[in-house]
Amino acid sequence: MGQTCKLEILGQVTAGNERLPGATIFDRLTNKSATTDEQGNFVLTGLCAGKHILEIRFIGYKSIEKEVIVPVREKIKITLEEDQTQLSEVLVTASSTARSSTQLSSALEEETLNQLHGKPLGESLQRIAGVGALQTGPSIFKPVIHGLHSQRILILNNGIRQEGQQWGTEHAPEIDPFVAKQIEVIKGAEAVRYGADAMGGVIIISPPPLHNTGGFGGAINTSYQSNSRTSTVSIATEGLLPTPSWSWRIQTSGKYGGDYNTPEYTLSNTGQREFNFSAGLGYANANSELEFYVSSFNARIGILRAAHAGNLQDLNNSIISQRPWYVKDFSFDIQNPYQEINHHLFKTSYKKNLSGNNFIKAVYGLQVNNRKEFDIRRANRGDRPAIAMQLLSQVFDVSLDHVAEKHQGSYGLTTTIKINNNDTETTGIKPLIPDYRQVAAGLFALEKINWRAFTFEAGARADYQYLQALTFTNTETLIKPDFHFYYLSANAGMRYAINSQASLTSNLSFSNRPPHISELFSQGLHHGTATIEEGLLLPNGTLKIDESLFKNERSIKWLNSFAKQSKNFSFEASLYANLIDNYVFLQPKETRLTIRGYFPVFAYKQTQALLTGADITLNYTFLQNFQLTGKYSYLYGQDVTANQPLIYMPPAQMDTELSWNIPYLSLYKSFLKARVLHVAKQARTPRTINPVDLEGNPPPNETFDFMDAPQAYTLVNLETGFTIPTGEHDITFALACENLTNQRYRNYMNRLRYFADDIGRNFIVRLSYNFYSH
């Protein structure tokens, strides 16, 4: 203190050939800021000698950071690139022509992802308004976008449609979140670009671009959390090959953790292991790009021992009891039941600029997904999986894109081949879904036109899918029923830039989805909820191949949003309504007496569903160093035909965060954050029926739940951190406390809520070392 600093930085901000007035220059070290004048010039005064990191921001442009060593001799030049995801001027960059620009999307950027290191993908995504998760315990999170999940959500992992066993509610996406530099969620139906699986939205996982120019660099990230004693390590390095224009990246990560605990007891057998690996090789010159990428995801996840209900009586006992019936001291061991998942991906892509502003892009992906689920079994069969499936899939996509100032568009073909095999020889148990073969192809066209303050877009897609199931009749005769599905999707949207700070967007999409193999053929007992599930083709519990038993699901989604962004304040509000005809869902049908006691039978049915709601995201910067961020979402889900609420819809949620960028310390990026998450009680639920009340009685002819929705809860999280720059490297340290008050709660969207509380207080330490030399 007391030291007077009188140095300054002079500079100019430009974009293309234009000078940019009104851009903000922010010094992260001192938190001083300046704004550019009419000529794009700025001056930052009162600076001390040394390294400063400037952040340059302007609406509609990508924010950049620039390192400046003060004193500087000359005026520094800063060039900003336009950002299509921002508001105001909509100029679409080459990489995003294939995407809709009138859809609502939100992204988790690198900085946020860094603070989520060690978390499963689905848990991280909950930071986006309107995105929730269907959970099975503390480490299995399935993303839910505006109330839809599983086969209605598409995950695009490094440009490849993720093909795993998405249909299962306890099957989380098989992706290592450490590969991502950015995760974007498109909340509208993007079926035109990505096919029927994108009816509910798309999650785009983008690794950093391979075409680095800076040479060798990398990062090591480590984290440790006290609850479950989970350690996570990720190492990534990248560099250039001696041959010009080639660059590479190798990344690996691992996770090792034991039992989680609630405020009152251990959640026995909820440990997990993960080992992941990825490598990329890229070539780029002025006209073409070629990429190769391999990744491997391997996980073993323990399932809460007590969450295994042998029959309705067991489920009833678990619901009545305050504690799970199996609670042991903390352990790192994983015993039955557990899941073992391996997902391997090979991808190659090629992009070539053609004459004019056209380019062609081809992508091929090969994925092998192995899923084994180990159950509690008799006579030493515990080391044999109860479910063992292998899904082999190949995707091949080609698109031709053009980018002009006034119009952009994309035309393309997408193809998928899937082969799913059950290893019943090993399991000795009838599979939940049969072996199947699937071949699908889609043709799409998308076009955008910019006219004054408007952008209009329209797209259409035609799909064909061939599905062949290999299954058995009651008399154990192999049959191979096959189906041909033809379906269309379409999309029209508009964006209006009211002024340079505000815009209005509206998008109407129509999508069509043939039922998934699991919705058609499912047959078997799910131990998590002691229910027997039966597909659309099993009207009386026995297989009947009859195409009149089902129809394609049809969704019409209307999504509107208003966004405003000024120097200190940004705001985005969206309103949506999704009307789905032939919505596939599970409805109780009968109570069945078996040798293991009574089980409710849930049959897949189709109804008309309405999902409508609103999301609000706001961000307010005040007193220079304080930032208030709020994310609020509400969803109304209704079975229109039956006139009752849909089950498992995320309750209203308010996520508020106050952060303070601490200016006094001579540390870079030091902050203190408090986050308060309030989750309301889901008031709109189907009626509750105690499991034992079903014994010997038929269920009501309506959806029901076995337990009332849990009470509302509020969680308080604190986090602090800073970065120490050391030459070309930097070290970042962060300390967080989640569920600070050690609140006991249960989450409506967690399938384990029937058995146990959610997790208690959790301290997290993160340490990362960046040695990017560029």
Place this chain on the structure above:
Amino acid sequence: MKMNPVQNVTRMLNWSKLSVVAFAALLMACDDDPEPVNEEELITTVQVDLFQGDSEAPSATLTFYDEDGDGPLPPSFDQDGVIYTSTTYSAVTTFLNEEETPVEDVTAEIIEEKNDHLICFTRTGAVSSAVAFDEDDNEIPVGLVSVWQTANTPGAATVKLTLKHQPGIKTGSCDIGDTDIEVTFSFNVIQQPL
């Protein structure tokens, strides 16, 4: 021959469908067909033989049979012989998988894992008690052999038999573990002839 656009598209669709199916056929040709599943862990039958005194033949047999596990076929109950009042019966429980040929006696697996299994009995009506007789290595009941005492007055009775799988956690409590079998036998207890 000139075709209108609709015919054109239809032809293209047919062509694409054909090629896709041909491609698929090629792809699947090398693929093996699945075999029917041998559900070796299935228990189709619970049989309780009730013995009186030292008799070598059971005086009554209660059977529950369900051939398709979780499937839609309804199970059946059967009673052979009569059960009398004021009688102490030794009840021997047997579990079978009758889908296997020859019929598999699953009881052997339970005996082998007796330290992890517990059979519990819940009675109502004219059976006054039903308790496990045998014990495992830790002197905790198993229940494959049990003792049923009938009431002095005739009437309807039920005995619910629950087989709990409790690997590593068996304490003698029926409230923990997973239910492998839960069957309720209903029968009439008849006046003992004088």
